[in-house]
Amino acid sequence: MPKKLIKARILHFIDQNDTQASNYEYFPEGGLLIDDGIIEQCGSLSSILPMMSEEVSIIDYSDQLIIPGFIDTHLHYPQIDVIASPGKNLLDWLERFTFPSEAKYQHRDWSLQSSEFFLEELLRNGTTSALVFGTVHSESADALFTTAFERNFRLLTGKVAMDRNCPDYLQDTPESSYEDALELINKWHLKGRLQYAITPRFAITSSEAQLEKMAELARLYPEMVIQTHLAENVDEVAWMKELFPKHRSYLDVYDQYGLLRPNSVYAHCIYLDELDIARLQTTKSSIAFCPTSNLFLGSGLMNLQHYTSQQIQVALATDIGGGTSFSMLKTMGRAYEVAHLRGDVLSAFDLFYLATLAGAKALGIDRSVGNFIPGKEADFIVLDLKATPLMERRIGICQSLEEELFVALILGDDRNIQATYLMGEKKYQRQ
Structure with a gap:
């Protein structure tokens, strides 16, 4: 399969520390490079684009948030x-x-x-x-x-x-x-x-x-x-x-x-x-x-x-x-x-x-899934944080990523899942 580059806001956790706020990576303009179902690179889009070849297929979710499944x-x-x-x-x-x-x-x-x-x-x-x-x-x-x-x-x-x-x-x-x-x-x-x-x-x-x-x-x-x-x-x-x-x-x-x-x-x-x-x-x-x-x-x-x-x-x-x-x-x-x-x-x-x-x-599966460390399986979801009129209104005045996430977990449900991917392959798409 050709390599895929997923363009989106990207959030994942690195490890467990005393303060959860210090153990995540967030890329407002991020890229997730996937090769045969495995994550090759996760980071800012600007750092990934110069290394891309013409064979890479680009999937654009720029307005959405991608997190691990x-x-x-x-x-x-x-x-x-x-x-x-x-x-x-x-x-x-x-x-x-x-x-x-x-x-x-x-x-x-x-x-x-x-x-x-x-x-x-x-x-x-x-x-x-x-x-x-x-x-x-x-x-x-x-x-x-x-x-x-x-x-x-x-x-x-x-x-x-x-x-x-x-x-x-x-x-x-x-x-x-x-x-x-x-x-x-x-x-x-x-x-x-x-x-x-x-x-x-x-x-x-x-x-x-x-x-x-x-x-x-x-x-x-x-x-x-x-x-x-x-x-x-x-x-x-x-x-x-x-x-x-x-x-x-x-x-x-x-x-x-x-x-x-x-x-x-x-x-x-x-x-x-x-x-x-x-x-x-x-x-x-x-x-x-x-x-x-x-x-x-x-x-x-x-x-x-x-x-x-x-x-x-x-x-x-x-x-x-x-x-x-x-x-x-x-x-x-x-x-x-x-x-x-x-x-x-x-x-x-x-x-x-x-x-x-x-x-x-x-x-005991964190060597394979759980975040976007290179070498792990590309299981991820595309979150639409504005899936309902109320959420769209509330998200529109959020001042931070954490506030957006909190709105999602209080007001969210299955309607917020725009797509679900298993090893880089889309298995669910919201209609």
């Missing part, structure tokens, strides 16, 4: 049909809505149709990488891998392990969860831009025998991502204590089975004590912050500032379908509100960092 670190593709279902709390919501819906994913045709819709929604909302839950059925993970491979989407997913405290029609066994995972790993792991993720749903729905099987997988694949839920809801935490009376805490259950390590991602983490927090930091485990689902299900307000002050890697997640939107812009807005309710104020730079490079770091 959003990275969603926790969501459930089988829950697209239960989004906006009014459960009393997490456990009630799972029993009444989620589990019955997930039963359909034993059928490959249903899983394929749903995975196609799911990935199109991600692209429409500017998400280019995601860590995703399937169901207990191998068919669900296989279908999602198939669909993602066809689109060259960077996907991490796995078959859910769940052998107790759920309907009979959703239960596997310790042995089948292990064997099914191995089969999927052999078929899909590291094929294209795909990775398998070890996926116990949460400690409550796995017996000790099954957790040991997940630990065996983790030992067999020491670099593989692990995903699960942790300390989301008060009733959930109380139930965990009944099921695991010998363990000090919810986190300690996972710790004793060797499931804390770099590239392990724990969703929610609202109710942790200081010993838990210290252990997350020591093991370099990550947290997926899910503000829309935590608000919608009344689970609680995660203490983002405390975790980041302890050098724990935190990234943003929509948590569809307990979460209420595929839009990472809207999710950033809810994250701002959650922090504000706790007495903290996040900057727009903090929030865009959480939705891009922080996600890549949490998933």
Whole structure:
């Protein structure tokens, strides 16, 4: 393919520092030079143009803002049909809505149709990488891998392990969860831009025998991502204590089975004590912050500032379908509100960092995506910050880049995504 030069305003984050305002690069008249899906150069247009050859194809987004694609670190593709279902709390919501819906994913045709819709929604909302839950059925993970491979989407997913405290029609066994995972790993792991993720749903729905099987997988694949839920809801935490009376805490259950390590991602983490927090930091485990689902299900307000002050890697997640939107812009807005309710104020730079490079770091894919460092894959989105009449009016009086970004995360949604690119190829165009 010929080289491409993308002309636009360009923003990306370089690394995590104490002050987010000091770790980004912004080019008001920028250029992104792409060769065969890989970033060759990112910088000011004036520095790139003199080195260009005639063979370069120029794509002009000069009036728009280009940023790295959003990275969603926790969501459930089988829950697209239960989004906006009014459960009393997490456990009630799972029993009444989620589990019955997930039963359909034993059928490959249903899983394929749903995975196609799911990935199109991600692209429409500017998400280019995601860590995703399937169901207990191998068919669900296989279908999602198939669909993602066809689109060259960077996907991490796995078959859910769940052998107790759920309907009979959703239960596997310790042995089948292990064997099914191995089969999927052999078929899909590291094929294209795909990775398998070890996926116990949460400690409550796995017996000790099954957790040991997940630990065996983790030992067999020491670099593989692990995903699960942790300390989301008060009733959930109380139930965990009944099921695991010998363990000090919810986190300690996972710790004793060797499931804390770099590239392990724990969703929610609202109710942790200081010993838990210290252990997350020591093991370099990550947290997926899910503000829309935590608000919608009344689970609680995660203490983002405390975790980041302890050098724990935190990234943003929509948590569809307990979460209420595929839009990472809207999710950033809810994250701002959650922090504000706790007495903290996040900057727009903090929030865009959480939705891009922080996600890549949490998933261990920051060597490939997350910013525009030369050599990385050219996943990016074109943001139209004036997509609605209200936004156009408000943006028109902004005095800084940060103010524009803040308007985008408070007022923005899928309408602001003008285009989504995967490895330099346009996969979505707003109509």
